[in-house]
Amino acid sequence: xxxxxxxxxxxxxxxxxxxxxxxxxxxxxxxxxxxxxxxxxxxxxxxxxxxxxxxxxxxxxxxxxxxxxxxxxxxxxxxxxxxxxxxxxxxxxxxxxxxxxxxxxxxxxxxxxxxx
Amino acid sequence: xxxxxxxxxxxxxxxxxxxxxxxxxxxxxxxxxxxxxxxxxxxxxxxxxxxxxxxxxxxxxxxxxxxxxxxxxxxxxxxxxxxxxxxxxxxxxxxxxxxxxxxxxxxxxxxxxxxxxxxxxxxxxxxxxxxxxxxxxxxxxxxxxxxxxxxxxxxxxxxxxxxxxxxxxxxxxxxxxxxxxxxxxxxxxxxxxxxxxxxxxxxxxxxxxxxxxxxxxxxxxxxxxxxxxxxxxxxxxxxxxxxxxxxxxxxxxxxxxxxxxxxxxxxxxxxxxxxxxxxxxxxxxxxxxxxxxxxxxxxxxxxxxxxxxxxxxxxxxxxxxxxxxxxxxxxxxxxxxxxxxxxxxxxx
Numbered sequence: 001x002x003x004x005x006x007x008x009x010x011x012x013x014x015x016x017x018x019x020x021x022x023x024x025x026x027x028x029x030x031x032x033x034x035x036x037x038x039x040x041x042x043x044x045x046x047x048x049x050x051x052x053x054x055x056x057x058x059x060x061x062x063x064x065x066x067x068x069x070x071x072x073x074x075x076x077x078x079x080x081x082x083x084x085x086x087x088x089x090x091x092x093x094x095x096x097x098x099x100x101x102x103x104x105x106x107x108x109x110x111x112x113x114x115x116x
Numbered sequence: 117x118x119x120x121x122x123x124x125x126x127x128x129x130x131x132x133x134x135x136x137x138x139x140x141x142x143x144x145x146x147x148x149x150x151x152x153x154x155x156x157x158x159x160x161x162x163x164x165x166x167x168x169x170x171x172x173x174x175x176x177x178x179x180x181x182x183x184x185x186x187x188x189x190x191x192x193x194x195x196x197x198x199x200x201x202x203x204x205x206x207x208x209x210x211x212x213x214x215x216x217x218x219x220x221x222x223x224x225x226x227x228x229x230x231x232x233x234x235x236x237x238x239x240x241x242x243x244x245x246x247x248x249x250x251x252x253x254x255x256x257x258x259x260x261x262x263x264x265x266x267x268x269x270x271x272x273x274x275x276x277x278x279x280x281x282x283x284x285x286x287x288x289x290x291x292x293x294x295x296x297x298x299x300x301x302x303x304x305x306x307x308x309x310x311x312x313x314x315x316x317x318x319x320x321x322x323x324x325x326x327x328x329x330x331x332x333x334x335x336x337x338x339x340x341x342x343x344x345x346x347x348x349x350x351x352x353x354x355x356x357x358x359x360x361x362x363x364x365x366x367x368x369x370x371x372x373x374x375x376x377x378x379x380x381x382x383x384x385x386x387x388x389x390x391x392x393x394x395x396x397x398x399x400x401x402x403x404x405x406x407x408x409x410x411x412x413x414x415x416x417x418x419x420x421x422x423x424x425x426x427x428x429x430x431x432x433x434x435x436x437x438x439x440x441x442x443x444x445x446x447x448x449x450x451x452x453x454x455x456x457x458x459x460x461x462x463x464x
Contacts (some may be wrong), residue, residue, distance in 0.1 A: 039155040077258075083375055085354050089347070100157040112347040112360065113151075113167075113338070116330045116370050 030090040031107035033062060033069040038100045045069075047088065047105070059099040069103060071096065091115055151325070154181045159192040160305045162329030170323030170339045180321065184312050188328075191308035194224050195300050197247070207298050211247065214291035225287045228280065230411070231303055235277045238419035238431070243391050247297030248274045253389050253396075260378040262385060268394040275391070305331045306369060306414020313410060326410075330370050333410040337364045351402045352447040359404070359441060361456055367410035371417035372402035390422045397422045400442050406455065407438035416440070425450050 034044040037056050045053060047067045055062050060081060061073040068086040071094050081096035090108030092115045095101070151167040152174070166184055171177040193201045200208045210218050231244040248271035252263040274296040281290040291297065305328045313333045316324050322336025325344060334344050343362040350358040351374045361368070373386035373396065390397040403420040405413045412435065420428040425442055432438045432452055439455035 036155060038157065078376075080375055095163045097157060097161070097163060102155060102163065111345070113344040114325055114327055114332050114368075115347045115349060115357075116327070116332055116368065 029067060029088045029108055030092075030105035030111070032105070033064060033087075034104050034106050035062065036102040036104065039102075044106075056099055056101055060096055060101055062103060069105065070094070071103060074099070089115060152177045156185065156188065159188045160195075160308065160328060162305065164188060164326070164328040167325040167327075168323060169325075170336070180316070180319075183315060184326075187312045187315055188308060190223075191304065191311060194221065194227070195304040195308075197297070197299055207300065210289055210291065211297040214296060215294040217288050217290045220287055220289050222284070222287045225282055225284045225289060227300075227303075227307060228282050228289060228298075229284055230307070231300060232277060232280065232282070234303060234415045237434075238415065239423075239427075240277075240391060241419040241422040242302050242415050243275060243277055244298050244300045244303065245275050245277045245280055245291075245296055246389070246391060247299040248272075248295060249391075249394055250299045250301070250389060251297070253385075253387070256385065257376060257378055257387060260380060262380050262383075272394055302418040303411065303415055305329065306367070307411040309333045309367075309414075310410040330372075331410060331414055332368045334363055334366055334368075348404055348441070350447075351443060358402075358443055358449065359455075361406070363406070363456070366406055366408050367413040368404065368406050369410065369413040369417045370402055370404040371421045373397070373421075374401065388418060388421045392422070399424060401445050401447075402443045403428075404441045405432070405438065406440070407435060412438075 030047060032044045032046050035042050035055055042056070043053075045051065045062065045064055047064060047069065049064065050066070051064050053062045059075045060071050063070055063072055068088045070086045071081045071084070074081050074096055076096055076098035078098065081094050081101070084094045087094055087103070087105050090105050090111035091113060093102055093104040151169045152171055153165055153167040156164040166181055168177050168180065171180070193204060194206050197207045197211060200206060200212075205218055205220050206224070210220065228244070234242045235244070249268060252267055252271055256263050274293050276293065276296070279291060279293040279296055280298070281292055283289075309326050309328050309331055310333065312326055313335055316335050323338055324335040326333045326335070332346060334346075337343055343364040346361045346363050346368055347357045348359045348361070348368070348370055350356045351372050371388060373388055377384050377386035379385070386396045388397045389395065400421060403417050405417045405420065407413045407416070416432060416435070416438065419431060420440055420442070423431070428440065428442065429452055432440050437454070440452045441455050442450040444450070
């Protein structure tokens, strides 16, 4: 009996942990960095995988590091997109005006409608 | 004993199911509140995004966007000081023909009258006749070279708003000082966004956000009647927000000095030029203004960037329903009484 109790409690704990991970009332951070050129989606990258991606035939590079995204190596003259730093909240974006490129964080829950 | 454990286990499962279904519900609500959006890169030297939360069909959204695009495009052409367009006398034309009478659209004449009012309201901190000085700073930002003080002082002689002559009945404008020129960068975006908002309101549309480079106009509420959640970044710390606000039917504009700038000899020069000093304003790191009219919010955010907190409080006190938040270089937060701030954590 006692052994069964332990097994049951153990199973429940594991189940709870799994369920919690699946339905985690996910924090405000988004799940993907979505790249738009000229307002049209061209690619999306999961935030849970670190990586470096060349965008828009090489005009910019997107880096994802520890669930945060930022833009480097831009061929634009003002480099404003590089100065915009890291983004990770849903609806947060980096814009490169000369290249008409936007990187937007999407797929979070219950977040902000606008970030300025 | 086993029976008891089973009961506890059943309870646990029930609680989890309950928790699970609650969290599912929030997701559904969020799906209802998902927005359609459209981005433009060609207006006012910034990115403009239109988001619709309560637009039923893609076709309706397309129609609304194409109307809004016409409005943005019209005002963009009108206010452009770098290019002329066929069939219309815009500010580039007016600048080029300084010293002469220029026939303009009534819309432009009305806007220039409004710009003169803004000069008076802001005590001269928002001056559309600063073109000669701003030109030097535009070049400076491009070349990362600080303009010579003598050049700035010489340019400043030609910034008298009294030399902007407007005949609104005949729709004629004349810059009476040939070396003076117009630059409406501090007012243009907000003014055009308000025109777009007026279009939406006249159509009875609700649940829209227009964001023209940090110039945010909220029309109505979200589909479920809830307010929009607006987060203002903390310019001093990347990882936190200066404020999270629940807003509807209003505008929120932030003037910050942290993006458009350059550094020379260890000093950072940004794009908000204080008419009193002719150099970048040194009062605050950012100023955010909330008031219904997006044009007024835009004007005030620039004006407040060029004066002390006390002077700013007096200025916004003359407007109904206007709140502001100032962030100093020491990361100190200052608010007006009616700035609808609540704890950023609570907002999360």
